[in-house]
Amino acid sequence: MARIVQKFGGTSVADVDRIKNAALKVKAAVDRGQEVAVVVSAMSGVTNSLIELTQKMGPLPDGREYDAVISTGESTNAGLMALALQALGIPARSWAGWQIPIHTDGVHGKARITGIDTAEMEKCLKAGEVAVVAGFQGLGPNNRITTLGRGGSDLTAVALAGALKADQCDIFTDVDGVYTSDPRIVPKARKLDKVTYEEMLEMASLGSKVLQTRSVELAMNHKVRVQVLSSFEDKPGTFIVSEDEVVEKQIVSGISHSRDEAKITLLRVADRPGVAASIFGPLSDAAINVDMIVQNVSEDGKATDLTFTVGRADLDAAVKVLTDNKANIAYEKMSSDRGVAKISVVGVGMRSHAGVAQSMFKALAEKGINIQVISTSEIKISVLVAEEYTELAVRSLHTVYGLDAA
């Protein structure tokens, strides 16, 4: 018998009517003869309100109590969903993270799942009972409740699908799938029928909000077939699958963009061994992630220019760190720029196709868009451009790679 995990995000279970609507999606799966485990988020807005309450109690809330408080929204919804299913005549029961249990480490606020005991749940599923699981929460050491961090309910769903060896994990949300690009910027963006884990991973880290990186990684590692689909429409979404399921590979599957970047340039840095460590060591110590890095060839063999990007929210902190370490790094001047955007083309087909980067550079040049920094991986090419060119760049590339809807 086929087994499926269905996950409903905050907007899909935001009130009584939406929970009932989601319950109909579950009923459809039951009627198809599937064994179903459902993972629910809190009603949209609830977790944020709870976080606010914890913050009002005092500075730096204890992670254990923070988790005890903010996990309650999912517990409420798990019970309500079980009731909604029962009202449809479907046997169902709710499971809190501690009841299963979903074991995690003790890193409160962003715990990692270390194991899921599915023995009890297996019995219930086999007896025809729908298991309704509170997402986002687990059981840490010392019998305390933990939470999994942003996107945690997706993580619960994917991990549970892996542990239950489910045939599929449906992520119901307020978008109907993964698009070739952001439809708000690219009116001709198309919904993808399938996308590979690797592509989805790149897209997630490049700014796509559909699924968090951690969930995609987990799905890839456990070979969980994930479908992202709308809970408000009744049509297929996008399947996230392994590469061998994608018969005809797109050279480029999507164009991503991110405005969360800022650029720092250090001018005339001493060109000697160890200089990179002297720059990036202190930034790393300050928990600042550096993304794209480009180092010019040194003209005189003595000094070079170095450009890199950090998260825009980290820019001020990064500038401070570099100013404090100026003597040690030995650069002449520093400049920074918030007005940049990262544009990326992603596709597993790139591996076997030459000229993808060249098409990109040419298309941007034709539109008069200057490329400031380039970085590449096996299946993506990212460039940094002035932020004002974001929409133009994304739309141009979308056309160039043949992604526009007919």
Next chain:
Amino acid sequence: MARIVQKFGGTSVADVDRIKNAALKVKAAVDRGQEVAVVVSAMSGVTNSLIELTQKMGPLPDGREYDAVISTGESTNAGLMALALQALGIPARSWAGWQIPIHTDGVHGKARITGIDTAEMEKCLKAGEVAVVAGFQGLGPNNRITTLGRGGSDLTAVALAGALKADQCDIFTDVDGVYTSDPRIVPKARKLDKVTYEEMLEMASLGSKVLQTRSVELAMNHKVRVQVLSSFEDKPGTFIVSEDEVVEKQIVSGISHSRDEAKITLLRVADRPGVAASIFGPLSDAAINVDMIVQNVSEDGKATDLTFTVGRADLDAAVKVLTDNKANIAYEKMSSDRGVAKISVVGVGMRSHAGVAQSMFKALAEKGINIQVISTSEIKISVLVAEEYTELAVRSLHTVYGLDAA
């Protein structure tokens, strides 16, 4: 070292500021050198909202899911209270019912506590950590969450005080103690310094809303010294204690009244053995509680009149049951009256004093108040009167028994 349980009701933890205010009461106890366990309710209104949500999901909610949902308000507040205490520099941790655990039977919605494992909590208390316990909830069979019913957080507090062998259980609420009568009706009502378990039990069952009958019973059975006091003022409340602690016993400690009554009279019921069973059996089967009963002496040895009271909310159902069973009971006529009130005088001193009832009857007669039904116990006398006389009767008796404030 003294050990105390402090319980804060819904209005005392209704928002961020009130939780912080309640935390100051806990701090005062810690500063006095006491080991403290705190029991918290949900923010006032939250549990009712959750109950509403469960009802909107469909008819007759499954008790297990109902409990899973409505117990979340207390879990949230336990975490928030722990955070508020930590912000004051007091080591504290929250305990959900399942974490302790507080074992209960499986009667969801009004479970009975069957045992409390205090071993882990003992260690924490001895290490100087305040234990913040989510009230109202427990762990039933099969690892499911149960709730204890109305007044459940009081029950948690008293049971925990018993299990921890606490020296005292303070119930912080929005009234400052137990009064000789309802101050809204009797302006001269006085707050009692002490009241016995037995008296409190009678008062609770006669309409006093201060503490539920079950909590008083539990306190009496486990000899838990309970204090009811205001969380908004800083002064002693009323102690509920065993009789030997009350040195000079009041003959009458208080005057209660209840407007939740309705009267039913059956005229010319056959005066034969088994007739009472034929009346009260069907009512009992319909889960209708009968309170006061009076049967007139039969004049002709053939038929008698029978009067009794039921809860006002049950009157229609009771009338229907008696109508349906008319042939079997064999009465001539039935009349019913919602316009009645039960007035009671309560006091352990009554046992050793004659004439208490006589004073009551005389006082009511002097005011022209007709007594419809009388019922007595060892420490209380209740009479049923026309509802319009409620205030007059209560105030007159308050004066007659010397309870008026100077």
